[in-house]
Amino acid sequence: QKEVEQNSGPLSVPEGAIASLNCTYSDRGSQSFFWYRQYSGKSPELIMSIYSNGDKEDGRFTAQLNKASQYVSLLIRDSQPSDSATYLCAVPYNTDKLIFGTGTRLQVFP
Amino acid sequence: DVKVTQSSRYLVKRTGEKVFLECVQDMDHENMFWYRQDPGLGLRLIYFSYDVKMKEKGDIPEGYSVSREKKERFSLILESASTNQTSMYLCASHLAGELYEQYFGPGTRLTVT
Numbered sequence: 001q002k003e004v005e006q007n008s009g010p011l012s013v014p015e016g017a018i019a020s021l022n023c024t025y026s027d028r029g030s031q032s033f034f035w036y037r038q039y040s041g042k043s044p045e046l047i048m049s050i051y052s053n054g055d056k057e058d059g060r061f062t063a064q065l066n067k068a069s070q071y072v073s074l075l076i077r078d079s080q081p082s083d084s085a086t087y088l089c090a091v092p093y094n095t096d097k098l099i100f101g102t103g104t105r106l107q108v109f110p
Numbered sequence: 111d112v113k114v115t116q117s118s119r120y121l122v123k124r125t126g127e128k129v130f131l132e133c134v135q136d137m138d139h140e141n142m143f144w145y146r147q148d149p150g151l152g153l154r155l156i157y158f159s160y161d162v163k164m165k166e167k168g169d170i171p172e173g174y175s176v177s178r179e180k181k182e183r184f185s186l187i188l189e190s191a192s193t194n195q196t197s198m199y200l201c202a203s204h205l206a207g208e209l210y211e212q213y214f215g216p217g218t219r220l221t222v223t
Binding site: 098 | 155204206215
């Protein structure tokens with residue numbers, strides 16, 4: 001059974017700080033990784049995807065992938081209260097399906 | 111603007127009732143999915159469909175069935191609702207081969223009493 005593990009949190013950071021969200025996965029053959037953001041009472045929305053080792057930056061968001069350690073992370077720089085949400089890590093399996101982690105709840109306080 | 115819609119945001123049903131949850135997408139996506147989301151358990155796949163009239167079981171299909179008679183519509187059916195099916199139900203879709211572009215509907219919060 002393929003697994004995606006995340007710390008459920010909550011992760012509390014002050015406004016302006018860097019929030020670091022982590023995810024580990026069990027399938028060494030995984031090639032692509034996704035981060036979804038889910039606000040309370042809303043549905044998930046894709047915010048980042050990463051396919052190769054290293055860093056991928058998009059605005060205040062940076063995804064980091066280390067395939068050897070089976071570890072993917074999401075950094076949010078200059079965190080804002082509007083970033084408060086649950087962040088879901090997702091990994092594909094069987095070509096057209098995703099397996100999701102349980103999510104990490106992030107709280108950014110002013 | 112891409113859109114996945116679900117028939118109800120909130121639904122309350124009684125134990126033993128037959129429940130229909132409907133999902134419609136307007137993006138001509140081949141692949142459609144039904145998930146349920148529960149605290150501490152995350153998103154779990156119930157059923158998915160690659161094409162009209164095609165369906166495959168996900169990780170937790172027991173107690174559910176699905177129907178896909180038209181490409182844009184994917185229905186989830188609870189044949190005889192039970193209290194342990196109280197949950198948030200999320201529909202999603204994407205183009206075949208473009209898994210990175212999976213779009214979710216707004217969700218249906220179902221309560222079975």
